[in-house]
Amino acid sequence: xxxxxxTTLLIAIxxxxxxxxxxxxxxxxQKQTGMALVGSPLSFGAxxxxxxxxxxxxxxxxxSISAGVSAIMSNIAFxxxxxxxxxxSDNPLSTPFYLYGAGKIGDNFTIGLGIYTPYGSxxxxxxxxxxxxxxxxxxxxxxxxxxSVFIQPTIAYKINDKLSIGxxxxxxxxxxxxxxxxxxxxxxxxxxxxxxGNIGFNAGIQFRPTEKLSLGVDYRSRIGMEVKDGDATFTxxxxxxxxxxxxxxxxxxxxxxxxxDIGIAYQVSEKLLLALEVNWVQWSTYEELSFTFKEEGDxxxxxxxxxxxxxxxxxxxxxxxxxxxxxFRLGVYYDPSPVDxxxxxxxxxxxxxxxxxxxxxxxxxxxxxIDLSFAQLNGLKADxxxxxxxxxxxxxxxxxxxTNIPGIGISYNF
Amino acid sequence: MKYFKYLFYLLIIAFITSCQPEVDEFTPDKxxxxxxxxxxxxxxxxxxxxxxxxxxxxxxxAYPNILATQFKAVGxxxxxxxYLTYPGGIGTQTVGGQTLLIPYLKLTLxxxxxxxxxxxxxxxxxxIQKQQEMxxxxxxxxxxxxxxxxxxxxxxKSYHVITPGYATMNxxxxxxxxDPNNTVLNEAAPIAPTFFSIWLGSNDVLDYxxxxxxxxxxxxxxxxMGPDPxxxxxxxxxxxxAVISSMIQMGATNSKGVVxxxxxxxxxxxxxxxxxxxxxxxQAEAAQLNGYWQAQQVPNxxxxxxxxxxxxxxxxxxxxxxxxxxxxxxxLSDSIQCGKFLGRYAPIPGNYFxxxxxxxxxxxxxxxxxxxIEDLIAKHPTDIAFFDVYSLLKKAEKGIILEGMNFSTSxxxxxxxxxxxxxxxxxxxxxxxxxxxDAINKTFGAKVPQISVSAYPSIQYP
Numbered sequence: 001x002x003x004x005x006x007t008t009l010l011i012a013i014x015x016x017x018x019x020x021x022x023x024x025x026x027x028x029x030q031k032q033t034g035m036a037l038v039g040s041p042l043s044f045g046a047x048x049x050x051x052x053x054x055x056x057x058x059x060x061x062x063x064s065i066s067a068g069v070s071a072i073m074s075n076i077a078f079x080x081x082x083x084x085x086x087x088x089s090d091n092p093l094s095t096p097f098y099l100y101g102a103g104k105i106g107d108n109f110t111i112g113l114g115i116y117t118p119y120g121s122x123x124x125x126x127x128x129x130x131x132x133x134x135x136x137x138x139x140x141x142x143x144x145x146x147x148s149v150f151i152q153p154t155i156a157y158k159i160n161d162k163l164s165i166g167x168x169x170x171x172x173x174x175x176x177x178x179x180x181x182x183x184x185x186x187x188x189x190x191x192x193x194x195x196x197g198n199i200g201f202n203a204g205i206q207f208r209p210t211e212k213l214s215l216g217v218d219y220r221s222r223i224g225m226e227v228k229d230g231d232a233t234f235t236x237x238x239x240x241x242x243x244x245x246x247x248x249x250x251x252x253x254x255x256x257x258x259x260x261d262i263g264i265a266y267q268v269s270e271k272l273l274l275a276l277e278v279n280w281v282q283w284s285t286y287e288e289l290s291f292t293f294k295e296e297g298d299x300x301x302x303x304x305x306x307x308x309x310x311x312x313x314x315x316x317x318x319x320x321x322x323x324x325x326x327x328f329r330l331g332v333y334y335d336p337s338p339v340d341x342x343x344x345x346x347x348x349x350x351x352x353x354x355x356x357x358x359x360x361x362x363x364x365x366x367x368x369x370i371d372l373s374f375a376q377l378n379g380l381k382a383d384x385x386x387x388x389x390x391x392x393x394x395x396x397x398x399x400x401x402x403t404n405i406p407g408i409g410i411s412y413n414f
Numbered sequence: 415m416k417y418f419k420y421l422f423y424l425l426i427i428a429f430i431t432s433c434q435p436e437v438d439e440f441t442p443d444k445x446x447x448x449x450x451x452x453x454x455x456x457x458x459x460x461x462x463x464x465x466x467x468x469x470x471x472x473x474x475x476a477y478p479n480i481l482a483t484q485f486k487a488v489g490x491x492x493x494x495x496x497y498l499t500y501p502g503g504i505g506t507q508t509v510g511g512q513t514l515l516i517p518y519l520k521l522t523l524x525x526x527x528x529x530x531x532x533x534x535x536x537x538x539x540x541x542i543q544k545q546q547e548m549x550x551x552x553x554x555x556x557x558x559x560x561x562x563x564x565x566x567x568x569x570x571k572s573y574h575v576i577t578p579g580y581a582t583m584n585x586x587x588x589x590x591x592x593d594p595n596n597t598v599l600n601e602a603a604p605i606a607p608t609f610f611s612i613w614l615g616s617n618d619v620l621d622y623x624x625x626x627x628x629x630x631x632x633x634x635x636x637x638x639m640g641p642d643p644x645x646x647x648x649x650x651x652x653x654x655x656a657v658i659s660s661m662i663q664m665g666a667t668n669s670k671g672v673v674x675x676x677x678x679x680x681x682x683x684x685x686x687x688x689x690x691x692x693x694x695x696x697q698a699e700a701a702q703l704n705g706y707w708q709a710q711q712v713p714n715x716x717x718x719x720x721x722x723x724x725x726x727x728x729x730x731x732x733x734x735x736x737x738x739x740x741x742x743x744x745x746l747s748d749s750i751q752c753g754k755f756l757g758r759y760a761p762i763p764g765n766y767f768x769x770x771x772x773x774x775x776x777x778x779x780x781x782x783x784x785x786x787i788e789d790l791i792a793k794h795p796t797d798i799a800f801f802d803v804y805s806l807l808k809k810a811e812k813g814i815i816l817e818g819m820n821f822s823t824s825x826x827x828x829x830x831x832x833x834x835x836x837x838x839x840x841x842x843x844x845x846x847x848x849x850x851x852d853a854i855n856k857t858f859g860a861k862v863p864q865i866s867v868s869a870y871p872s873i874q875y876p
Contacts, residue, residue, distance in 0.1 A: 075435055076435070077435045079437040079438060079439065082861070083440060084438075084440050086437055086438055088434065136817050136866035136869065138818075138868060139817060139819050183819055183872035184872070185872070185874040185875050186871075186874070239876050379435065381435070381436075392815070394817065398437045399437070400436060402435040
């Protein structure tokens with residue numbers, strides 16, 4: 001009986017849903033994920049390459065490797081304003097992963113290499129809802145998927161026992177694909193697919209004034225993902241094909257915003273570690289999304305206003321070390337939506353979000369740690385609009401999002 | 415290990431539970447209106463006339479049918495329409511001031527300058543037979559299936575719907591009238607409607623416009639505001655007053671309804687498709703034409719290289735070139751765009767264009783009608799929702815974006831008008847229904863569930 005109650009309660013908690021702002025995915029270390037994704041003041045081995053390179057200097061072992069993957073299971077619901085019709089997403093599973101390795105060279109230097117996926121988003125709207133009503137946003141977006149991989153060689157320098165700095169060079173590769181309907185006839189649509197590569201950096205500082213207290217600051221630069229000569233495929237009726245070529249090329253740019261993370265961690269007792277972090281995310285860089293086509297640009301080019309706002313994310317996480325074999329983690333964070341409520345497009349459904357996280361590490365042997373995490377992102381149901389240039393409402397309704405993200409990783413420190 | 419097991423359970427639970435976020439916040443509400451018995455009054459737009467013809471599929475997509483479907487969530491009942499099941503549909507077309515009934519007219523989209531816009535045309539070898547079938551279909555009464563909730567009659571002017579015996583003058587009414595002496599409104603009385611929509615008045619000026627401003631034919635006269643001694647009708651003001659008050663009083667208690675005004679008919683593609691200066695000439699062609707008209711001793715005709723206005727003939731038989739702002743009817747689109755004769759060597763006759771003076775008469779009439787309609791609506795503030803379709807279509811002249819689609823009053827690509835350039839496309843009907851529901855909800859504090867315009871078919875390109 002007791003167990004049933006607990007189970008019910010757990011389901012209730014987990015059905016009170018979780019997603020990350022915009023199209024950023026910070027699930028780049030299972031330990032950090034379990035602690036509300038706090039990273040900048042911590043030193044969890046090689047995964048510091050993403051969260052704060054300076055933390056590498058405080059690794060307890062000479063070498064550290066770490067790998068993991070998460071499964072983002074996101075469900076979006078939309079109800080058109082003034083209507084009974086509810087539409088849902090049928091999002092494919094999105095699986096951000098990471099792979100890190102770091103090693104100390106001499107007394108003061110640590111070098112490392114990370115491959116990770118900090119930005120991505122995948123939304124696919126059901127073509128018809130359960131009442132057979134077609135998705136009314138099909139002319140805005142039917143499916144969109146964005147995926148990026150960062151490669152980051154990194155170096156950290158320990159200035160003294162209390163202070164460390166670190167920096168990494170980033171090469172970012174991104175791939176975006178989307179399709180939406182065109183209203184020439186039932187089958188008309190356009191599919192866009194493009195790739196992009198660009199560079200950036202990640203730099204941080206970590207300061208440990210006492211044995212118990214740690215402060216960290218990390219900055220990751222803005223990276224503009226420019227798609228050049230992406231493939232555009234138009235499925236249009238014969239009569240229109242004279243006007244709109246079936247195969248075309250397009251240019252577009254999707255900015256990946258800069259992040260500034262400032263965190264503090266305190267070892268309350270031998271077993272309990274608490275950490276608090278704020279992240280500033282420079283979403284205001286996402287002002288508009290433009291598509292420029294090589295042929296028939298006069299008809300096809302489009303610019304949609306995004307008007308994203310910078311956001312501040314607040315995170316609180318804790319870790320309890322039970323014994324040599326187990327660590328448990330819990331966390332909570334609030335991630336406000338960067339999207340302007342008047343320019344809210346169903347292609348990126350990002351709501352104010354409260355997230356709960358939990359994690360456990362199991363060390364079968366001293367050097368090896370198996371890390372599990374779970375995050376649930378509860379979008380806070382909200383009414384949003386999509387206004388046109390004249391300020392007329394063109395697509396409004398109520399959105400809600402629930403995202404569950406289980407993750408697994410291993411780390412080996414030696 | 416015990417703790418680990420719990421956490422593991424937790425992960426499994428989260429995995430298995432397919433939690434769906436909830437959004438359902440909408441509770442339909444009829445507000446102060448009663449939608450149980452809805453009747454729609456109007457003309458071809460209300461009847462579901464589209465692509466130049468009346469046919470079942472068009473009737474199904476008619477805005478009153480869309481409204482009735484949405485009303486079901488707030489207590490709406492059955493909505494009967496007098497479906498015309500004749501397979502080819504029955505079309506009408508005004509050519510040179512004559513309105514013809516044509517079987518199988520349903521227009522399809524074809525590239526311009528590739529011959530006939532519709533088929534079969536009178537050159538069809540089976541045309542006579544088809545015309546006979548059409549006449550038989552029109553003569554077949556469906557009155558026994560009534561009473562009908564949609565009593566929109568193609569061709570009806572304001573005063574027609576209160577004219578006894580109109581069934582004998584208009585076969586589109588005759589086919590569903592239960593008594594030939596009935597007025598159109600009489601047909602709704604057995605239903606005792608609790609809710610109505612009225613959209614009348616377009617035809618009161620449209621016949622005039624379609625005939626190119628034919629002053630001579632009384633059939634095409636613009637409906638006067640007051641009683642017309644020649645035609646013997648009560649005029650627009652009295653007719654609309656009678657229609658609105660009859661509908662309010664037709665129910666057991668005061669019925670409520672939505673009343674639309676008259677759009678600026680001249681913004682329909684039929685009047686905007688052909689530019690006033692659509693004749694493209696090379697320098698040699700221009701010189702040749704100037705030579706021709708000089709030889710004819712017609713003054714003030716000047717063609718230049720590039721785009722030129724065509725030559726037209728005034729009612730007094732004088733010949734001139736069209737002025738900016740004047741209108742050529744779309745019926746001539748192939749002749750003007752592809753032909754090398756009409757408008758160049760042969761003046762366009764008066765029945766095919768609207769002069770500045772004629773345009774002014776139409777605009778004045780529409781303004782007068784709409785002032786009167788607003789007056790009448792103001793008399794019944796709690797009974798009537800006002801649907802300002804005039805302003806909606808004015809806005810659409812610049813373009814309306816909805817659900818990622820662009821709507822405008824320009825031709826097929828504008829998606830509001832069907833291929834005849836005068837009547838609504840399925841999405842045009844949906845757009846009307848969308849804003850009508852908006853007006854109804856605001857006036858009666860109701861929550862009739864809104865539609866998605868994108869759920870209705872757009873104009874299908876081949």
